[in-house]
Amino acid sequence: MKDSNFLKENNARHMWHPMAHPADSLANPPKIIVGGQGVRIRDIDGREAIDAVGGLWNVNLGFSCQPVKEAIAAQLDALPYYSTFRGASNDKAIELSFELRRFFEPDGMARAFFTSGGSDSVETALRLSRQYHKLRGEPGRIKYLSLKKGYHGTHTGAASVNGNANFRTQYEPLLPGCHHIPAPYAYRNPFNESDPARLAQLCAAALEDEIAFQGAGTIAAFIMEPILGAGGVIPPHESFMPAVRAICDRHGILLIADEVITGFGRTGAWSGSRLWGVKPDMMCTAKAITNAYFPFGAVMIAGDVVDAFENDRSGAGSIGHGYTYSGHPVGAAAALACLAETKRLDVATNAAARGAELFAGARALMDRHEIVGDVRGGHGLMVALELVSDRRTKTPVDKAVPVKLQEAVYDAGVMIRVSGPNVILSPPLVLTAEDVAAILAALDAGLSTL
DSSP states (O other): OOOHHHHHHHTTTSOOOTTSOHHHHHHSOOOOEEEEETTEEEETTSOEEEETTHHHHTOTTOTTOHHHHHHHHHHHHHOSOOOOSTTOOOHHHHHHHHHHHHHTGGGTEEEEEEESSHHHHHHHHHHHHHHHHHHTTOTTOOEEEEETTOOOOSSHHHHHHOOOGGGTGGGOSOOTTEEEEOOOOTTSOTTOOOOHHHHHHHHHHHHHHHHHHHOGGGEEEEEEOSSBOTTTOBOOOTTHHHHHHHHHHHHTOEEEEEOTTTGGGTTSSSSHHHHTTOOOSEEEEOGGGGTTSSOOEEEEEEHHHHHHHHTOOSSTTSOOOOOTTTTOHHHHHHHHHHHHHHHHHTHHHHHHHHHHHHHHHHHHHHHHOTTEEEEEOOSSSOEEEEEEEETTTTEEOOTHHHHHHHHHHHHTTEEOEEETTEEEEOOOTTOOHHHHHHHHHHHHHHHTTO
16 A cells, blocks of 8 residues: 555545545545444544445445455456356356345346446346337337435436436436436425325325326336435335335336345345335345445346246347446355355344434434434434424525534544435444444534534
8 A cells, every 4th residue: 555645645636536526525635444344444544433334335244244355356266257248158147146036036036137336227227127118019118207315326317317406417418208206205395294104195196197297108117216315314104115016007117126225134124125015127236235345236127027028039129238247257256255144144134123223323312412303214224314404494504514523423433424414324234232322422422513
């Protein structure tokens, strides 16, 4: 590693950071993380912190998962790369496809299409949904519906179905035919409805209304996160996703579950769809599939969609889509080891238990700190605190406040993520009760500085 002076002098000078203004990064250089062990990270100055961000929702097994590291090293020695484009495959991709089918079989999934990450997975699902309808003789089904506040990645198609203007306005015009309905966000919604069950009904009715307005025969798919993540950890009422499934079925619309965050145990269930008892038509996965140790993803595809492609005899079912690194043998080896360890440790059960503790503790912080207007979570290790300057009016805090809080909490030994007025907590799923207590104590200390 270069000496610390070199790294500090060149920090943010030659690299633009995702989701950041380049000028802000230059004025306030980001923390330089040089080490990680368990659920803790270490910066260039030797300070340690619990990573309550979990990398970026993806380091479910922590930063020192030996089986995954060993699998990567062994695969690099055996076969570091080969394409899976037509005519070739590799042993690890084949084995992983089998294991993922078994893992997601309760969700109705039957096939895997490998990608390089979450945005790739969403892009793939969007494209396959259009092709599916063409194969079935409905070429007019080209539009997509999604939720406001939803996040689905940064490719052009993925950004087009995003429901947050921050990821859209500077890049418009985006993909035409993408339309959004209100999210089941009980704290802020256009219906002024705070009851989650009633709000779920209103949002489902808005979906029906939008389908009627657009014309059901023009819509390819509805895409949603089972629990909205980057938009501020927004869990819908338990009735919402089943209602969406029923509406899609009535109108011949595919349901794509974006499980990039919620897959592999984060919600306390093995998938977000399974949490709500729903079987989607496709599931987008990535992030925790390799514990973030290798860029990799997969779109899981249900039986009816599979049949449309595999029973095609016209040639139109040929998939004219793919990535150089689809089914990368090193990524597949990492995913196999990660999946085995994920199941062995039963991280979904731990996520449910630790998540309940974190959510309860965050609610207690809300009682002590007036600046916390809302706390959301209650389903695994996904929790958000929304900061307001006035609880009565729900006025968001000035944008400098969350940044100040992030620094204060880091000084207290915990890394958090702030997005707008939201503090988002998504720690590794191997968190202990003691780690939860430390996160809550650091948050308390940070909030006390505001």
